Amino acid sequence: MTDPVQTLLPVPGVRLGVAEAGIRKANRKDLVVLALDAGSHVAGVFTQNRFAAAPIQVCRTHLAATTAIRALVINTGNANAGTGASGLAHAQRMCTALAPLLGVAAGAVLPFSTGVIMEPLPIDRVEAGLPAAVADLAPGHWLRAAEGIMTTDTRPKAASRQVVIGGVPVTVTGIAKGAGMIRPNMATMLGFIATDAVVAPELLHPLLRDVADETFNRITVDGDTSTNDALILVATGQAAHPPITALDSMGALQLRAAVQAVAQELAFAIVRDGEGASKFITVRVEGGASDAECRAVGYAIAHSPLVKTAFFASDPNLGRILAAVGYAGIADLDVARVDLYLDDVHVVQGGGRHPAYQEADGQRVMQQADITIRVQLNRGEAVGSIWTCDLSLDYVRINADYRS
Amino acid sequence: MTDPVQTLLPVPGVRLGVAEAGIRKANRKDLVVLALDAGSHVAGVFTQNRFAAAPIQVCRTHLAATTAIRALVINTGNANAGTGASGLAHAQRMCTALAPLLGVAAGAVLPFSTGVIMEPLPIDRVEAGLPAAVADLAPGHWLRAAEGIMTTDTRPKAASRQVVIGGVPVTVTGIAKGAGMIRPNMATMLGFIATDAVVAPELLHPLLRDVADETFNRITVDGDTSTNDALILVATGQAAHPPITALDSMGALQLRAAVQAVAQELAFAIVRDGEGASKFITVRVEGGASDAECRAVGYAIAHSPLVKTAFFASDPNLGRILAAVGYAGIADLDVARVDLYLDDVHVVQGGGRHPAYQEADGQRVMQQADITIRVQLNRGEAVGSIWTCDLSLDYVRINADYRS
Numbered sequence: 001m002t003d004p005v006q007t008l009l010p011v012p013g014v015r016l017g018v019a020e021a022g023i024r025k026a027n028r029k030d031l032v033v034l035a036l037d038a039g040s041h042v043a044g045v046f047t048q049n050r051f052a053a054a055p056i057q058v059c060r061t062h063l064a065a066t067t068a069i070r071a072l073v074i075n076t077g078n079a080n081a082g083t084g085a086s087g088l089a090h091a092q093r094m095c096t097a098l099a100p101l102l103g104v105a106a107g108a109v110l111p112f113s114t115g116v117i118m119e120p121l122p123i124d125r126v127e128a129g130l131p132a133a134v135a136d137l138a139p140g141h142w143l144r145a146a147e148g149i150m151t152t153d154t155r156p157k158a159a160s161r162q163v164v165i166g167g168v169p170v171t172v173t174g175i176a177k178g179a180g181m182i183r184p185n186m187a188t189m190l191g192f193i194a195t196d197a198v199v200a201p202e203l204l205h206p207l208l209r210d211v212a213d214e215t216f217n218r219i220t221v222d223g224d225t226s227t228n229d230a231l232i233l234v235a236t237g238q239a240a241h242p243p244i245t246a247l248d249s250m251g252a253l254q255l256r257a258a259v260q261a262v263a264q265e266l267a268f269a270i271v272r273d274g275e276g277a278s279k280f281i282t283v284r285v286e287g288g289a290s291d292a293e294c295r296a297v298g299y300a301i302a303h304s305p306l307v308k309t310a311f312f313a314s315d316p317n318l319g320r321i322l323a324a325v326g327y328a329g330i331a332d333l334d335v336a337r338v339d340l341y342l343d344d345v346h347v348v349q350g351g352g353r354h355p356a357y358q359e360a361d362g363q364r365v366m367q368q369a370d371i372t373i374r375v376q377l378n379r380g381e382a383v384g385s386i387w388t389c390d391l392s393l394d395y396v397r398i399n400a401d402y403r404s
Numbered sequence: 405m406t407d408p409v410q411t412l413l414p415v416p417g418v419r420l421g422v423a424e425a426g427i428r429k430a431n432r433k434d435l436v437v438l439a440l441d442a443g444s445h446v447a448g449v450f451t452q453n454r455f456a457a458a459p460i461q462v463c464r465t466h467l468a469a470t471t472a473i474r475a476l477v478i479n480t481g482n483a484n485a486g487t488g489a490s491g492l493a494h495a496q497r498m499c500t501a502l503a504p505l506l507g508v509a510a511g512a513v514l515p516f517s518t519g520v521i522m523e524p525l526p527i528d529r530v531e532a533g534l535p536a537a538v539a540d541l542a543p544g545h546w547l548r549a550a551e552g553i554m555t556t557d558t559r560p561k562a563a564s565r566q567v568v569i570g571g572v573p574v575t576v577t578g579i580a581k582g583a584g585m586i587r588p589n590m591a592t593m594l595g596f597i598a599t600d601a602v603v604a605p606e607l608l609h610p611l612l613r614d615v616a617d618e619t620f621n622r623i624t625v626d627g628d629t630s631t632n633d634a635l636i637l638v639a640t641g642q643a644a645h646p647p648i649t650a651l652d653s654m655g656a657l658q659l660r661a662a663v664q665a666v667a668q669e670l671a672f673a674i675v676r677d678g679e680g681a682s683k684f685i686t687v688r689v690e691g692g693a694s695d696a697e698c699r700a701v702g703y704a705i706a707h708s709p710l711v712k713t714a715f716f717a718s719d720p721n722l723g724r725i726l727a728a729v730g731y732a733g734i735a736d737l738d739v740a741r742v743d744l745y746l747d748d749v750h751v752v753q754g755g756g757r758h759p760a761y762q763e764a765d766g767q768r769v770m771q772q773a774d775i776t777i778r779v780q781l782n783r784g785e786a787v788g789s790i791w792t793c794d795l796s797l798d799y800v801r802i803n804a805d806y807r808s
Contacts, residue, residue, distance in 0.1 A: 050737040051730030051755070082726040084740075084756020117723020118757055181710055181727065222709040224724075225731035305626040305709070305795075306585055306803055313804030319521020320628070322486040323585065326455030327629035333454040336488075351455070352488025353522055391709075393804075396797050399710055400717030 009160040009171045010139040011194040013037035013236025017136035018148040021129025023122055024077030024115060029148040031126065033133040034072040034192065035102055040236045042069035042110070043204035045212050047229035053081035054091040054121075055111040056230060062095075062107050067201040070104035072192065072232065073133075074112040075126050076151050076177075081227035082118035090123040097127040101134045114151055114177065114190055114228050146175040149190055152398060153179045155273050159265035163258040165251045166241035170197045172258040176266035180275040180399060182221035189226055189270065191216065193262055194234035197255050198243040201235075206247060207256055208233040215263040218295075219387045221274035222395070223303040233259065271387050276394030279311050280370045283386045287377040293330055294384030297375060300328035301386075308391030311371065316362030318347050325375060337378040343371060413564040413575045414543040415598040417441035417640025421540035422552040425533025427526055428481030428519060433552040435530065437537040438476040438596065439506055444640045446473035446514070447608035449616050451633035457485035458495040458525075459515040460634060466499075466511050471605040474508035476596065476636065477537075478516040479530050480555050480581075485631035486522035494527040501531040505538045518555055518581065518594055518632050550579040553594055556802060557583045559677050563669035567662040569655045570645035574601045576662040580670035584679040584803060586625035593630055593674065595620065597666055598638035601659050602647040605639075610651060611660055612637040619667040622699075623791045625678035626799070627707040637663065675791050680798030683715050684774045687790045691781040697734055698788030701779060704732035705790075712795030715775065720766030722751050729779060741782040747775060 014036060021031040036042070044063055046056050062069070073094050080087045095109035113121065136144075146156035160173040178189025199207075212231055237243075244251040272280050283301045288294035301307055304324040310317040321340060326333070340348035345361045347354060365371060418440060425435040440446070448467055450460050466473070477498050484491050499513035517525065540548075550560035564577040582593025603611075616635050648655040676684050687705045692698035705711055708728040714721040725744060730737070744752035749765045751758060769775055 049727060049730035050734065051726045051739050079723070082723045082752065082756060084754065087756065116721070117727060118752070119723070120757070181724075224708050224710050224727060227723075227727050227730060304628050305799070306628050309800050309803035312800065315804065317520070319483070319486045319523070319631075320585075322455045323453060323521060323628060323631050326453035326631060330454065335455050348486065348522070350488065352486060352491065353524075391800060393797055393800050395709070396713050396716065396795060396800055399713035400719065400797075 007160070008142040008158050009162060009173050011171050011173050011236060012196045012238040013040055014194045014234060015137040015139050016141035016145040017133040018141065018144045019129040019132035019136060021075070021125045023075055023125050030076045031129045031133050032074040032145045032148040033098065033137065034145070035137050036070050036234055037236055037238065040069065040234055041067040041201040041204055042232060042234050043067065043208045044230060044232045045209055047226055049225050049227045051082055051227045053079055053113060053228045054083055054087035055080055055113045056228060057088060058091040058095065059110045059230065062110055065107055067204065068108065069110055070108040071098055071102055072110050072112065073098050074149050074190065076115050076149060078113060078115040078119060078121045079117045079228050080113040080121040083120060087121065090121040093123050094126055098130050101130060112190055112230055114149070117227060142173055142175060149175065149177040151177060152275055153177050153273055157266050157269040157273065159262045161258040161261050163254050165197065165254050168239055168241035170195060170239045170241060170255065172262050174262040174266055176270060178270045179273050180221060181224040181226040182219065182270060182274065189229055191231040191266055193232065193259060194236065195255065195259065196236045196239040198237045198239055198241060199235045199255065200243065200245045203244065203247055203252065204233055204235055207252065207259065211256065211260045211263045214260060215267040218385060219267045219271050220299065220302050221271065221389055268387060271389050274389035275398045276392035277389030278392055279390045281311060281388050281390065282372040283388065284372060284374045285377065286374065286383050287379055288382035288384065289380035291382050291384055294382050295386065297325055297328040298384055298386035300324040301373060302388035305391055311366065312390040312392045314366040316342070316359060316366050318342065318362060321373060322348065334379065339376040339378065341374040411564070412546040412562050413566060413577050415575050415577050415640060416600045416642040417444055418598045418638060419541040419543050420545040420549040421537040421542070422545065422548045423533040423537035423540060425479065425529050427479055427529050434480045435533040435537050436478040436549045436552040437502065437541065438549070439541050440474050440638055441640055441642065442474070444473065444638055445471040445605040445608055446636060446638050447471065447612045448634060448636045449613055451630055453629050453631045455486055455631045457483055457517060457632045458487055458491035459484055459517045460632060461492060462495040462499065463514045463634065466514055469511055471608065472512065473514055474512040475502055475506055476514050476516065477502050478553050478594065480553060481519040482517060482523060482525045483519045483521045483632050484517040484525040487524060491525065494525040497527050498530055502534050505534060516594055516634055518553070521631060546577055546579060553579065553581040555581060556679055557581050557677055561670050561673040561677065563666045565662040565665050567658050569601065569658050572643055572645035574599060574643045574645060574659065576666050578666040578670055580674060582674045583677050584625060585628040585630040586623065586674060586678065593633055595635040595670055597636065597663060598640065599659065599663065600640045600643040602641045602643055602645060603639045603659065604647065604649045607648065607651055607656065608637055608639055611656065611663065615660065615664045615667045618664060619671040622789060623671045623675050624703065624706050625675065625793055672791060675793050678793035679802045680796035681793030682796055683794045685715060685792050685794065686776040687792065688776060688778045689781065690778065690787050691783055692786035692788065693784035695786050695788055698786050699790065701729055701732040702788055702790035704728040705777060706792035709795055715770065715794040716796045718770040720746070720763060720770050722746065722766060725777060726752065738783065743780040743782065745778040
């Protein structure tokens with residue numbers, strides 16, 4: 001259905017260009033343009049942080065007026081957040097400067113920024129770099145673009161899927177960045193996914209929101225929700241299949257599965273590349289009374305510095321997980337019904353250490369690079385997963401040094 | 405009114421004894437007994453963690469039956485939490501073993517444990533160590549007792565105040581421990597405060613709860629609420645002043661001020677000795693619509709790993725503070741009214757960088773060991789403070805190595 005593909009497939013109707021604009025550091029790809037053919041439609045979900053960055057505010061305004069977006073422009077090195085009225089003017093200038101180079105309206109451009117917060121965006125350098133980015137535009141530049149949006153990321157993040165809809169192959173390709181300040185809330189750091197599927201514009205946003213809720217909204221590195229989170233879905237409409245006009249149609253379900261597969265791969269890549277991360281941890285909570293309480297327990301575990309440092313040390317100090325379950329906010333939790341598994345190892349039964357549990361078994365699992373913590377609350381039918389990483393010495397080093 | 409005293413004043417009616425019971429490590433003070441004269445009354449506030457440790461459950465049961473407690477017994481090295489029915493039996497055995505040595509009822513003993521979670525308490529060693537602790541009982545052993553309850557603490561924590569009530573000097577002396585798993589919720593890790601004041605027993609609990617809410621419940625090191633938090637207030641009633649029989653009486657207010665001063669000093673000492681802490685940070689939130697929202701903003705800042713690592717690095721990367729304010733959960737926050745100060749430096753005005761702000765000024769404050777972050781929300785009259793520390797490489801080292 002949605003086979004992973006090893007190479008990044010171009011999406012008909014999308015061209016990408018990258019430049020070195022010297023925004024924060026010299027000799028570094030830091031400016032990316034995505035040019036979308038006429039006929040494209042775009043949906044976005046954005047950070048719920050009240051200190052939403054200036055470009056996020058411009059995105060919201062432009063998308064409220066039209067989904068017929070023609071270009072995306074992204075700078076790294078500076079988040080243009082906490083920058084007040086001048087920041088807003090700078091975000092608008094990113095659009096007005098790019099528009100004539102592509103022959104589109106400024107209102108059809110969406111701007112994105114990521115980097116340090118509360119410093120003025122060097123807008124002159126952004127503007128000066130745009131012609132080079134436009135000159136670089138090509139359908140095959142997805143990996144270059146993934147590199148161009150990196151900040152503290154150590155690896156570019158990109159994924160492709162192909163799905164056959166109505167007998168016609170349809171492509172979904174996406175890129176993302178993010179390694180710290182990661183607890184997306186309705187969106188991720190920056191993620192851009194494009195498809196050539198033909199979709200009624202009004203379906204794009206609900207489809208994207210559903211996908212975000214199952215993928216980017218379930219990962220966390222450090223619990224810090226960024227000011228600049230944005231996840232964008234582009235549909236260029238250039239594939240030859242019959243148009244998708246209802247969310248419950250077979251075509252919509254096929255497309256959604258492909259978009260979700262790309263989004264999940266990108267979201268997992270963000271966790272695996274979490275600042276200083278050495279382990280990928282799935283926290284699966286079962287038997288909850290509601291999805292919300294499964295999430296609350298999952299996040300309590302995933303955010304606990306004590307749990308995260310124990311995983312960094314490969315130390316099965318698993319009582320720390322119980323402590324996090326206990327303070328996750330379920331007022332009527334009966335701890336005598338709680339079970340805990342580390343992968344296949346049954347650690348806690350009925351709220352206490354399982355009689356057969358041997359520390360050597362916990363130790364064995366803790367050595368792995370991929371670990372699943374499974375909590376069984378035994379109070380309902382709800383299930384939910386959160387994905388996170390450990391807290392390492394390198395996380396502190398990276399964030400103590402970020403600006404230097 | 406409540407002058408700090410440099411030495412720890414004995415509290416008439418309280419004797420303390422310490423032993424090396426070898427509970428986890430040899431040659432380490434790890435067992436403490438407080439013997440209280442007849443006539444003493446005790447109040448306690450305990451963790452809200454649903455995985456409350458076995459001794460916490462026994463404390464609640466005993467205190468529900470009587471406030472006329474005659475002894476406290478505390479072991480370190482093992483938290484006796486997540487230990488199920490056998491853990492509960494062990495906590496009860498701490499009481500039944502100590503009671504005959506002091507000639508009191510087992511129900512008049514309160515047990516406390518702190519250390520590793522989810523490992524069986526070596527109750528035989530606890531029982532074997534009790535006679536030595538009882539033999540050591542003396543009114544002057546407060547500092548020894550403060551040392552005896554330390555786990556990852558690097559310093560003993562103790563404080564004394566004297567206050568004159570009805571013409572009679574009254575003493576308040578307390579000890580506490582705690583350095584990690586610190587986000588007390590209605591209590592702290594372990595804190596024991598005693599006074600010789602004469603107080604109607606039913607006033608002790610409301611007085612203690614008020615004090616805890618203003619002190620221990622406003623500190624955080626890592627956001628992890630322990631399974632074993634407990635704060636205990638003992639009143640031996642041996643001072644000669646007229647009894648305190650109403651919370652709004654002058655005597656009660658004087659006593660409360662003294663207890664609060666001791667509690668605050670102990671709570672601050674916990675933050676200063678936070679695992680790996682190199683800075684003491686006061687987060688003061690002003691202009692909130694409610695106390696709850698001031699606390700929520702304060703905790704969002706105090707728990708942000710990005711804020712905490714920036715302070716560790718003395719890097720005025722202050723946009724991270726704005727991001728935390730933005731995700732603190734105030735849905736209708738108008739960020740254009742938010743101001744931010746770092747000590748005396750006005751950093752953010754109206755949601756953006758203050759025009760006169762110079763990074764050198766932020767840098768100067770960041771070098772200090774004591775720093776106040778002041779956020780002005782400009783949407784109401786409420787004010788609240790949270791106290792925390794930075795997140796350092798040593799925090800990760802300590803918690804990655806804790807059990808080894």
